[in-house]
Amino acid sequence: MSSYNFGFEDFKDDDRLADLAAHFEREGASVYFDSDTLEEIASYYFEQGRFEESLRVVDRSLEIHPYSSDGWMRRGILLNNMGRHAEALDAYEKALELNPTDLETMINRGITLDSLDEPARALEAYEDVLRLDPRSEEALFNRGVTLERLNRIAEAIAVFEECAEVNAEHPEVWYELGFCYDRMGKEAESIECYDRHLDIDPYSQDAWYNRGIVLNRVARYREAIESYDMAIVIADEFASAHYNRGNALANLGQLKEAILSYKRVLEIEGNDAATCYNIALAFEELKLYESSIHYFEKAVEADDTYAEAWYGLGCCYDALERFDDALTFFNRAIVLNPETPEFWHAKADCAYNLGRLAEAINAYRTVVKVTPRNKDAWMDFAETLFEAGQLEEALEAYSKALQLKPDCAKTYISQARAQLAMGNADESVRSLKMAFGLDPNQKEHLSDTHPELYGDKKIRRMLGLDR
Numbered sequence: 001m002s003s004y005n006f007g008f009e010d011f012k013d014d015d016r017l018a019d020l021a022a023h024f025e026r027e028g029a030s031v032y033f034d035s036d037t038l039e040e041i042a043s044y045y046f047e048q049g050r051f052e053e054s055l056r057v058v059d060r061s062l063e064i065h066p067y068s069s070d071g072w073m074r075r076g077i078l079l080n081n082m083g084r085h086a087e088a089l090d091a092y093e094k095a096l097e098l099n100p101t102d103l104e105t106m107i108n109r110g111i112t113l114d115s116l117d118e119p120a121r122a123l124e125a126y127e128d129v130l131r132l133d134p135r136s137e138e139a140l141f142n143r144g145v146t147l148e149r150l151n152r153i154a155e156a157i158a159v160f161e162e163c164a165e166v167n168a169e170h171p172e173v174w175y176e177l178g179f180c181y182d183r184m185g186k187e188a189e190s191i192e193c194y195d196r197h198l199d200i201d202p203y204s205q206d207a208w209y210n211r212g213i214v215l216n217r218v219a220r221y222r223e224a225i226e227s228y229d230m231a232i233v234i235a236d237e238f239a240s241a242h243y244n245r246g247n248a249l250a251n252l253g254q255l256k257e258a259i260l261s262y263k264r265v266l267e268i269e270g271n272d273a274a275t276c277y278n279i280a281l282a283f284e285e286l287k288l289y290e291s292s293i294h295y296f297e298k299a300v301e302a303d304d305t306y307a308e309a310w311y312g313l314g315c316c317y318d319a320l321e322r323f324d325d326a327l328t329f330f331n332r333a334i335v336l337n338p339e340t341p342e343f344w345h346a347k348a349d350c351a352y353n354l355g356r357l358a359e360a361i362n363a364y365r366t367v368v369k370v371t372p373r374n375k376d377a378w379m380d381f382a383e384t385l386f387e388a389g390q391l392e393e394a395l396e397a398y399s400k401a402l403q404l405k406p407d408c409a410k411t412y413i414s415q416a417r418a419q420l421a422m423g424n425a426d427e428s429v430r431s432l433k434m435a436f437g438l439d440p441n442q443k444e445h446l447s448d449t450h451p452e453l454y455g456d457k458k459i460r461r462m463l464g465l466d467r
Contacts, residue, residue: 018044035061035064035065035068038057038058038060038061038064039061041057042054042057042058042061042074045057046078051078051081051082052082054078055075055078055079055082058071058074058075058078059075062075067098068098069095069096069098069099069102069105070095071095072091072092072094072095072098072105073091073092073095073102073104073105073108075088075091076088076089076091076092076095076105076108076109076112077108079091080108080111080112080115085112085115085116086116088112089109089112089113089116092105092108092109092112093109096109101132103129103132103133103136103139106125106128106129106139107125107126107129107136107138107139107142109125110122110123110125110126110129110139110142110143110146111142113125114142114145114146114149119146119149119150122142122146123143123146123147126139126140126142126143126146127143130143135166136166137163137166137167137170137173140159140160140162140163140166141160141163141170141172141173141176143159144156144157144159144160144163144173144176145176147159148176148179148180153180153183153184154184156176156180157177157180157181157184160173160176160177160180161177164177169200171197171200171201171204172197174193174194174196174197174200175193175194175197175204175206175207175210177189177190177193178190178191178193178194178197178207178210178211178214179210181193182210182213182214187214187217187218188218190214191211191214191215194207194210194211194214195211198211203234204234205230205231205234205235205238205241206231208227208228208230208231208234208241209227209228209231209238209240209241209244211227212224212225212227212228212231212241212244212245212248213244215227216244216247216248216251219251221248221249221251221252222248222252224244224245224248225245225248225249225252228241228242228244228245228248229245232245237268239264239265239268239269242261242262242264242265242268243261243262243265243274243275243278245261246258246259246260246261246262246265246275246278247278249261250278250281250282255282255283255285255286256282256286258278258282259279259282259283262275262278262279262282263279266279271298271301271302272302273299273300273302273303273306273309274299276295276296276298276299276302276309277295277296277299277306277308277309277312279295280292280293280294280295280296280298280299280309280312281312283295284312284315284316284319287319289316289319289320292312292316293313293316293317296309296310296312296313296316297313299312300313305336306336307332307333307336307337307340307343308333310329310330310332310333310336311329311330311333311340311342311343311346313326313329314326314327314328314329314330314332314333314346314347314350315346317329318346318349318350318353321353323350323353323354324354326346326350327347327350327351327354330343330346330347330350331347334347339370341366341367341370341371341374341377344363344364344366344367344370345363345364345367345377345380347359347363348360348361348363348364348367348380348381348384349380351363352380352384357384357387357388358388360384361381361384361385361388361390364377364380364381364384365381367381368381368397368400373404374404375401375404375405375408378397378398378400378401378404379397379398379401379411379414381397382394382395382397382398382400382401382414382418383414385397386414386417386418386421391418391421391422392422394418395415395418395419395422398411398414398415398418399415402415407438408438409434409435409436409438409439409442410435410439410442412431412432412434412435412438413431413432413435413442413446413449413450413453415431416428416429416431416432416435416453417450417452417453419431420452420453420456420459425456425458425459425462426462428453428456428459429458429459429462429463432446432453432459432463433463436463443463443465446465
């Protein structure tokens with residue numbers, strides 16, 4: 001939120017001001033100081049961020065000049081900076097009683113009203129200023145910020161653009177426009193506005209960072225990395241820039257470089273669950289499963305409710321064919337997030353690999369319940385049911401898989417196998433004909449791929465396989 005300067009001249013003689021301040025601290029209660037000197041001392045404290053001391057000096061000045069509207073305005077600015085917003089508002093009201101059309105006070109009053117979470121009154125304050133000065137860039141800018149806070153983004157954009165017309169060199173306007181356009185899903189306009197901001201303020205690490213976020217979202221990963229690099233050059237401890245740089249590198253498949261960026265985040269912030277998780281994912285994609293397991297474990301050390309990290313541990317152990325361990329971790333993920341079908345599917349596959357068909361069937365049943373249009377899950381479900389001898393339910397599952405993907409020859413062959421096991425050779429032949437129509441190669445290789453079908457004399461005769 002923008003705020004005006006404290007209101008004094010920019011005094012440069014720091015040694016003289018330090019002496020004046022020290023003299024005031026020693027003799028303030030008993031020695032006369034003229035108003036100009038008090039202003040200098042108050043400004044000196046203000047510039048150093050010593051707001052309590054500055055307020056004490058301003059109050060001394062107001063004892064001498066209680067009808068100074070500038071003095072009351074400065075008291076309001078100090079109190080606002082100290083987070084004492086209600087008292088700041090009282091000070092601005094006194095200033096405006098003395099000078100009702102002072103634009104600077106009116107704007108600062110609006111800023112304080114916004115801080116007090118009274119946005120409607122803040123907007124009224126800015127509108128009062130704009131009635132007196134329609135080209136007040138600070139009133140326009142702060143009105144835009146309040147509208148943005150109210151999530152009235154289109155209105156905020158219109159006001160910020162008007163502000164930019166008044167002063168195209170106002171860097172914060174372009175920054176806020178970049179943010180607002182991003183909120184509206186207008187990435188090209190957002191990037192352009194961040195570029196305008198950076199033309200004016202090239203050392204704005206937040207703008208370089210936000211620009212990188214938008215570029216990453218539109219898959220311009222290399223440019224995003226360059227933007228994060230600029231943010232990091234300006235502020236090397238900018239952990240979020242290192243983290244998102246890692247994400248962009250991972251999107252490019254540069255996994256080893258991504259891991260280095262993520263590790264830099266850990267150096268800055270310590271053991272962060274999301275960062276450890278991303279490092280683990282990168283190692284998993286590199287098939288370096290032991291390293292991946294190490295970082296998934298660090299992720300759950302940081303946050304033992306991190307279901308995706310428990311799932312990641314399961315995937316690594318599954319890849320290492322340590323299915324008992326994998327199943328333990330998949331179950332942990334499911335306890336934490338039972339509505340995630342990927343967790344159930346992984347559990348089902350793992351239980352199948354362990355020969356625990358009943359457990360696998362129950363898990364597949366959950367998957368198809370949660371994601372009823374998942375053709376692969378229906379197919380896995382059907383195959384497991386078939387293997388468990390639950391033929392009728394297997395045929396229902398094959399039928400569902402074919403409804404979702406009717407051009408899959410292999411599903412028709414699997415269906416034919418189940419139909420034959422049920423003693424329905426005629427239906428089995430019909431399914432095989434559908435399969436061969438979709439993929440003639442299946443007919444040529446049937447004896448090798450499905451000897452149980454080829455071995456049935458009726459099927460061979462009806463399909464002419466003995467010719």
